Amino acid sequence: GNSVTQMEGPVTLSEEAFLTINCTYTATGYPSLFWYVQYPGEGLQLLLKATKADDKGSNKGFEATYRKETTSFHLEKGSVQVSDSAVYFCALANTGFQKLVFGTGTRLLVSP
Amino acid sequence: NAGVTQTPKFRVLKTGQSMTLLCAQDMNHEYMYWYRQDPGMGLRLIHYSVGEGTTAKGEVPDGYNVSRLKKQNFLLGLESAAPSQTSVYFCASSYSSQGARNEQFFGPGTRLTVL
Numbered sequence: 183g184n185s186v187t188q189m190e191g192p193v194t195l196s197e198e199a200f201l202t203i204n205c206t207y208t209a210t211g212y213p214s215l216f217w218y219v220q221y222p223g224e225g226l227q228l229l230l231k232a233t234k235a236d237d238k239g240s241n242k243g244f245e246a247t248y249r250k251e252t253t254s255f256h257l258e259k260g261s262v263q264v265s266d267s268a269v270y271f272c273a274l275a276n277t278g279f280q281k282l283v284f285g286t287g288t289r290l291l292v293s294p
Numbered sequence: 295n296a297g298v299t300q301t302p303k304f305r306v307l308k309t310g311q312s313m314t315l316l317c318a319q320d321m322n323h324e325y326m327y328w329y330r331q332d333p334g335m336g337l338r339l340i341h342y343s344v345g346e347g348t349t350a351k352g353e354v355p356d357g358y359n360v361s362r363l364k365k366q367n368f369l370l371g372l373e374s375a376a377p378s379q380t381s382v383y384f385c386a387s388s389y390s391s392q393g394a395r396n397e398q399f400f401g402p403g404t405r406l407t408v409l
Contacts, residue, residue, distance in 0.1 A: 226386075226400040281339055282337070
């Protein structure tokens with residue numbers, strides 16, 4: 183079946199540090215891949231997505247590239263801010279009806 | 295434009311009690327979803343709806359029922375609450391299931407505790 187594996191957190195960084203959150207997936211066919219972000223006390227928001235191999239999704243300085251050969255969709259940001267502190271979820275949706283399959287989430291803590 | 299709203303925000307139930315969670319969206323979306331979020335398990339789909347009057351089971355439907363009598367509302371019911379249903383519940387909606395308009399918009403969540 184479809185599944186998503188994320189690195190366990192929390193990830194603790196200082197402001198302006200480089201961020202990588204690893205995400206790998208198992209799926210049949212050619213899924214779409216997503217990163218969602220959940221700020222404290224809020225629901226999830228779509229951060230970025232990629233729908234086919236080698237696509238790069240980007241938003242708010244975050245980037246992730248759909249790597250079919252390594253079944254990965256790692257999230258990166260060159261310089262994190264305190265306001266980026268949140269929980270980040272990697273997710274996939276297979277072709278057809280878009281049922282999202284989520285990873286377990288990675289908490290990011292950024293200190294000044 | 296409020297987006298997706300959920301009521302209530304918090305609720306404490308005793309085992310065996312019943313309750314209904316209400317989700318409302320004002321974006322004219324066709325698709326609506328109910329998820330539960332548990333520590334270390336991410337979000338899991340409970341039930342979903344592809345349009346007014348339709349519902350379908352997701353990954354973890356047991357112990358829950360849903361109704362979509364109006365396009366803008368999606369209700370999640372617990373007929374006889376159990377401690378295993380202690381969780382945070384999120385509602386989401388999307389315009390379509392595929393293509394550029396398949397983004398799911400999430401509500402703020404309902405934290406439910408069953409004693």
